[in-house]
Amino acid sequence: MLNKRPKIIVFTGPESTAKSTLSQMLSEEYKVHCVPEYAREYVAGLDRDYAYEDVEAIAKHQIASYRKACGLNQAFVVFDTFLIITKVWFTEVYKKVPVWFEAFLKDVKIDLHLLCYPDIEWVADGIRENENKRMYLFEQYEQELKRYSFNYRIINGRGDERFQQAKNHINQIL
Template identity: 30%
Template sequence: MTTGFLLGKFMPLHAGHQLLIESARAMVDRLTILVCWLPDDPIPGTLRLRWVRELYPDCHVVGHDAVVPQEPAEHPDFWSIWADIVRAAHPEPIDRVFASEPYGGELAARVGARFVPIDLDRTAIPVSGSAVRDDPAAAWRWLSEPVRAHYRHRIVLHGPESVGKSTLGARLARHFDTVQMPEYGRTYCETFGTALDADDLLRIFEGHVAMDAALRRQAGPLMIADTDPLMTQAWAIMLLGARLPAIDAWDDVADLYLVPALDLPWRDDGTRLFGSDLARRQFMDAAIAELDRRHLPWAWVTGEGDARFQSALAAIEAAGL
C-alpha cells in the first residue's frame, strides 16, 4: 500500500489546495492531511479542519494546534520539530510527501519519503490564501461551497405587508448577480389560504428554513432573502398574540436587515391582512421589535422606485457588505 502525506494551513481552503490534495490522493492508496493552525489565526483552525474533512472523507485528516515555529529562521531545530510533528501524525512509513511549496523537498528528506511537487509556480490555479482573505468575492470561483458559506453574507428584506420587499429583493438580486430567497409564507398562503394558526406558521418556518438552506448553494458572495423566520414570528404576534418558541430558538440570522418604510400605499393582493394605517404601524413595530430584541443590524429603506433601490444600496455599502 502506497502512503502519502501533505500539510497546510488551508487559510482558507481554495482550489489550489484542492488541486494538491486531489492530485496526491490519485497517486497513493492512503493519504494523510495535516491541518495546522495557531491560536490567533484569522480563520479558526477547527473550522478549516472541518472543511477538509467534509470535502475529503476518504482521507485521514488530522489537526495540529501546538504553537511551533513557522519558518526555519525562527528556530535552529525547525526541521527536526516539524519532522517529529509529521511522524506523530503519520507513525507509519511515508512513501510520498506532496507540496505546492519548495519546503516539501526538505520535509520529505527528513521523513525518508519521496517529494512530489504540485503546481509550485501557481500556473494551474493562480490564487493564494492571502488573496482570498483580502477579497473573497474576487476569488469566489476558486472556493468550494463550505468555504463560500463562511464568506457569504445574507441580506434580508424585513417588514410588514405591501412595502415592496419582493420587488426590491428581486432588483437587488439582479444587481448583485445572485439569487433571491422568496417569501415562503406567500407561497404557503397562496396554496392553503390565509386562515393561519400556530401549526401553519410552524410549517411556514420549516419550509422557509429548508428552502433557504438549499438555495444558498446557488448564491454568490451576497444572498438576498425576502423575509426570514423573524417575520414569521412577527406574524405570530399579530395573528396569535403569542410567540412561537421554535422560532425564538432559531439563530441563523442575517448579516443585515433592510426594512422598507411605510411610504408605499397598501395594496390587497389576496394574501394580505393588515391594511389599515393603525394595523400597518403595529405590524411594523412588531417586525422591528424582533430585530431589536436580538440586537441585529438593520437599516431603513425609503423612497420610491430608483430612490428606494439606491437607499438599499447605500445601506448595504454602509454595512460593509
C-alpha cells in the first residue's frame, strides 16, 4: 500500500503530436490511471463556438481531476494534457489568464512533463485548429515549462520511438 500521492506525469505539446495515444499506451503498460483530455470532450459537446468561460470551466475540471488523482493509490497517474496547454490557450485566444488559475499553476506539483515535439504528421479531426502553429505553440509550452521551473523532457521521433522515450523518462523518476 502506497502512503504518499502518486507521481503525476503530464503530456503537453501541440495538437496532433500523439499525447492521447502515448497517455493511453502508458496507462495500459503500467496499469495506472490515465486522465483523458477533457477539453476535447467539452468543446466537442458545444453547439456553439467556445468562449472564455468555457476555457475556465475546462481549467477547473483539470484542477479537480488533479486533486482526485493525488488521492489514488498508484505509483503514478498519467494526464493527457493539463494546465500548461490551457494557460497558453487563455493567452493566445483571450490575452488574459484568470488570477486563480495562475496561483494554482504556480504551486501545483507535477513530477514530469513530457513535451511532445511536432515532428509527426498532422491529423485533422474537426476539433483541432492550429495545424500551421504547431512549432510556435511547442515553443510557447516549453517557455511556460521553463517559467515555472517544471521538470520536463521532450518526446520526439516516430512510432515506437516516442513510446520508448516516454517509458525511459518515467522509469527515471520512479
